[in-house]
Amino acid sequence: MTYLAKPQLHYPALPVNRLGYTRRDYEGSVSTLCAGCGHDSISAAIVQACFELDIEPHKVAKLSGIGCSSKTPTYFLGNSHGFNSVHGRMPSVATGAALANRELIYLGVSGDGDSASIGLGQFAHCMRRAVNMVYIVENNGVYGLTKGQFSATADKGSKSKRGAVNADAPIDMVMLALQLGATFVARGFSGDKTQLVPLVKGALLHRGAAFIDVISPCVAFNNHPGSTKSYDYVREHNEAVNRLDFVSPRKEITAEYAPGTVEEVVQHDGVAIRLRKLHSDFDAHNRIAAMNYLQERAAAGEIVTGLLFEEPHPEDLHARLNTVEVPLNRLGDGELVPGPEALERVNDAYR
Amino acid sequence: MKPIEAVNDFVVKFANVNGSGSASANTLFARSVQRMGVPVSPRNIFPSNIQGLPTWYEVRVSEAGWLGRRGGVDLMVAMNPQTWDQDLQEIEPGGYLFYDSTKPLPKSKFRDDITVIGMPLTEICNETYVDARERQLFKNIIYVGALSALLDIDPNEIAQLIGEQYKGKEKLLKPNIHALQLGRAHALARIACPIGLRVRRADRVGERIFIDGNSAAALGAVWGGATVCAWYPLTPSTSLAEAFARHCRRLRVDPDTGANRYAIVQAEDELASIGIVIGAAWNGARAFTATSGPGVSLMTEFLGLAYFAEIPAVIFNVQRGGPSTGLPTRTQQADVLACAYASHGDTKHVLLFPEDPRECFDLGAAAFDLADRLPTPVFVMMDLDIGMNEVLCEPLAWDYSRRMDRGKVMTAEMLEAGREFGRYLDADGDGIPYRTYPGTHPLRGAYFTRGTTKDRYARYSEDGPVYVDNMERLLAKFATAKRLVPKPVLRRCAKPTRSGVIYYGSTAAAMAEALAALEGQGIHVDAMRVRAFPFADEVADFIAGHEAVFVVEQNRDAQLRTLLVNELAIDPAKLQPVLHYDGTPITARFIAGRIAARLALANVKPLKKVGP
Incomplete structure (x- = not known):
């Protein structure tokens, strides 16, 4: 059996959100990934984020490509439409889907094999085109489903399980996303849920191209000494530059912070994101400074995580194309088929 | 050799250098004959290049209404020294040569079985115009003027067409008319006009329109309700997507808000184009791409997904000469098998074959209904000949009692009423399953779309019998398609x-x-x-x-x-x-x-x- 439905047990004590849903209502089927896989923690973070933001599960469309990471949409949001497309092509499918109905939330889940190799072009064009979506790359530096080959994000000099040393330069998808104009760029670690859940929430609220690179160790093929994507290595080298908190507008800020260390950004629906700075020299609203900072810290061997850049007033593809407010998939004959006079004018123009 | 005598039944071929502005003058010539009620079928023969290489425009004049290419040339308008020898060879015995006689040519450069008509076009232009670009552009209009005298074309029809073209642009209108008169007067004064080839006013055009298939197909997409177009520039399909954009700007803008009821994305390549189309169609919008053979080759992986996951898509394939880059600016019907069986595994796709621009419009619009009804990719198999050339055809017509057929789409109401939903379930015995759009219902109708094997309820399964069950149903669906497609x-x-x-x-x-x-x-x-x-x-x-x-x-x-x-x-x-x-x-x-x-x-x- 290759499909496992999750048993719907009733836990009366589970908390419900404003829609009356429990966290269980945001789950999918049982994961078939390896025990301890970082990807399952990311699925759990997505479930948590959607539950906490009171998102109606069916208003999310989840899309993916091919690979271990791309299997995960089966394991969360079971009441959402999902689309497991072809290798490296999730971005184009998501672009089309987003054009057809601007009212849904588009959640694209991909991996480093899917997005940094065959899909690098589509990833790049999706970012520069400002598709209103959340684009998560579950980044483990390795091809899992084909058993342990290096991916394009593997660091130069990192060792494979079989002892081979990677000789090629790595692709840094965060740097690419920043350079290509993504308006929400973050890096998380699947082993740090308290950091990851708010990042996913921030991305879900963002109305533009939101990209999260999540380092997500592969327990089967890339969690050994010599790997730079293992749990141990990432924990040792993780430098979080900030922490996100979510504040409902009705609640007052009660905690005390040192001046200059907290910043609030109010989102389109009134929810405020509170950004607690952990590094006073890092500014998450300055794209160029963020790129410089990331380059410097990467050279020093640090893996910088947190919200790396956010444009508070993003523009998306629909705005650029000046499309109508009504989703295109809801327009009928009346709106789409020009009348008989228009047809006659067309014919006359060709005489 | 007796010069050819023919009224309303001959072929004129213009040999030009591309980028010289000849195309609009040559079209003007063709349309003026048409305005005299005599059918013409012009064809552009052009290289894969922007400036400097040979290009030809062949106009067949046929009162009988034959619109195919005839072969042979009765009058050659030889404006390109590069192709002089080849152009001369093409003239039928007894035919005519019209050329720029500014620079004298040795007798050996001519044939003695044809009538040679020289006019010092460059000299006339140099005397009349100072600006180099004007000298070039008006030379073309001057020879159109000369041809009106040689072939007995009513100059008022040409003047009328120039007037329509430059309506509101007086600055351009006057010099064009002047150049036309210049050429005509020169010919009348120095050459025995008309020659043996003549245009005589007739009434054989009627209500018909003169349109290229790419424009007509784009209009088919507008009337067919397409809202998403994703494409990548590729000769000879480029002008289809561009025509869609042009027509949408006039026909698809919300009059109250000025916002667009369409979205056009020039994608990074054909893979992304078809991906966007599939994503949009999966989400309930009518979507299409325009491409040619090389683009279809790139799209085949996605086409297999659309076939197997059963997602509508409309692909206009304006065929050109293959294989590989092949003959990029020439015509062929050589993608029939590549499209019919596009992608790996057992696949079959619906193909439509329009005969002319009018059918590009009709079948183009019908493709969207078929794609939604079946749901599956549908190819509209055009080619460069009808796609990029203006063809005389019946005016576009639309049945306004017709409604878009969105196919079997299960709505929230149907789900609420307890209708059984299986994305790959043959509910009606015709092989066609129901689908739901994302976001339809909070608890029912969601499913997972994938390229891997699945059961009738869209659940992942690699079981042999489940796979075979689905593949057999796809065949049953294709049998239904046979009854739905346009009849021969x-x-x-x-x-x-x-x-x-x-x-x-x-x-x-x-x-x-x-x-x-x-x-x-x-x-x-x-x-x-x-x-x-x-x-x-x-x-x-x-x-x-x-x-x-x-x-x-x-x-x-x-x-x-x-x-x-x-x-x-x-x-x-x-x-x-x-x-x-x-x-x-x-x-x-x-x-x-x-x-x-x-x-x-x-x-x-x-x-x-x-x-x-």
Whole structure:
């Protein structure tokens, strides 16, 4: 059996959100990934984020490509439409889907094999085109489903399980996303849920191209000494530059912070994101400074995580194309088929 | 050699250098003949280049209304020294040569079996204009003026067309009219006008329109309700997407808000184009792409997904010469098999074959209904000949009682009422399953779309019987498609015959003329124009009803014939290929010649072999 439905047990004590849903209502089927896989923690973070933001599960469309990471949409949001497309092509499918109905939330889940190799072009064009979506790359530096080959994000000099040393330069998808104009760029670690859940929430609220690179160790093929994507290595080298908190507008800020260390950004629906700075020299609203900072810290061997850049007033593809407010998939004959006079004018123009 | 005498029945060919502004002058010439009520069929023969290489514009004038390419040239307007020798060779004996005589040419550069008409065009331009670009552009208009005198074309029709073109642009209107008069006056004063070729006013155009297939197909997409277009520039399909953009700007803007009821994305490549189309169609928008053979090659992986996951998509394939980059600016019908079976594994796709721009509009719009109804990819198989050339055809018409057929879409109300939903469930016995759009219902109707095998309820499964069940249903669906696609068009000849001919797409214009020519020779052939794949039962009946059937195509490998043999289990010996694939449009002379020769051969009783 290759499909496992999750048993719907009733836990009366589970908390419900404003829609009356429990966290269980945001789950999918049982994961078939390896025990301890970082990807399952990311699925759990997505479930948590959607539950906490009171998102109606069916208003999310989840899309993916091919690979271990791309299997995960089966394991969360079971009441959402999902689309497991072809290798490296999730971005184009998501672009089309987003054009057809601007009212849904588009959640694209991909991996480093899917997005940094065959899909690098589509990833790049999706970012520069400002598709209103959340684009998560579950980044483990390795091809899992084909058993342990290096991916394009593997660091130069990192060792494979079989002892081979990677000789090629790595692709840094965060740097690419920043350079290509993504308006929400973050890096998380699947082993740090308290950091990851708010990042996913921030991305879900963002109305533009939101990209999260999540380092997500592969327990089967890339969690050994010599790997730079293992749990141990990432924990040792993780430098979080900030922490996100979510504040409902009705609640007052009660905690005390040192001046200059907290910043609030109010989102389109009134929810405020509170950004607690952990590094006073890092500014998450300055794209160029963020790129410089990331380059410097990467050279020093640090893996910088947190919200790396956010444009508070993003523009998306629909705005650029000046499309109508009504989703295109809801327009009928009346709106789409020009009348008989228009047809006659067309014919006359060709005489 | 007696000069050719012909009224309303001749071929004029313009040999130009591309980028010299000749295209609009040549179109002006063609349209002026049309305005005199005489049908013309012009064809651009152009290189894959922007400036400096040879380009030709061939205009067939035919009061009888034959719109196929005739072959041969009666009047050559030779404006390109690079191709002089080749152009001269093409002129029919007794034909005419019109050339720029500013620079004297040795007698050896001419032929003595043609009438040579020289006019010092460069000299006239240099005397009249100072600006280099003006000298170039108006030279073209000057020769159109001269031709009006030589061929007895009403200059008022040309002036009228210039007026329409430059409406509100007085600055451009006046010098164009002046150049026209300059050329005409010069010809009338110095050359015996008219020559043996003449245009005489007739009434054979009527209400018909003069439109290229790419524009007509784009209009088909507008009327067909397409809202998403994703494309990548590729000759000869580029002008289709550009025409869609142009027409949408006038026809698809919300009058109250000024916002667009459409979205057009010029994608990074053909892979992304078809991906966007599939994503949009999956989410309930009507979406299409326009491409040519090389683009289809790139799209095949996604096409397999759309076939297997059952997602609508409309692909306009404006075919060009292949394989590889092949003949990028020439015409062929060589993607039939590549499209019919696009992608790995067992796949079959719906193909539509429009004969002219009017059918590009009709079948283009119909493709969206079919794609939604089935739901599956549908190809509109055009080609460069009808896509990029203006063709005289019936005006576009629309039945306003018609509504978009969005196919079997299960709504929130249906789900709420307890209707059983299985994304790949054959609910009605026609092989066509229901689908839901994302976001339809909070608890029902969601499913996972994937390229891997799944059961009737879209659940992942690699079980053999589950896989076979789904593949068999896809065949049942294809059988239903056979009943939904446009029917073939049958043309019975005057007398009962055992011979038939099958043809499709842009071959229609030459075929009509070929059939008339054959009939004139007493050769009777029934003809069937195939308009779609899967083949309707009428196609099999037609083949069964004739002893021998010619299959006329514009490719090397007889691709439609292969498809007929393969899909209808026809004895290959019964289907005789008639193939034209040098990149030029097929001609009636070619078709009639081949068919007449084969039938003559078949009727000859073998002679007794005489010793060596």
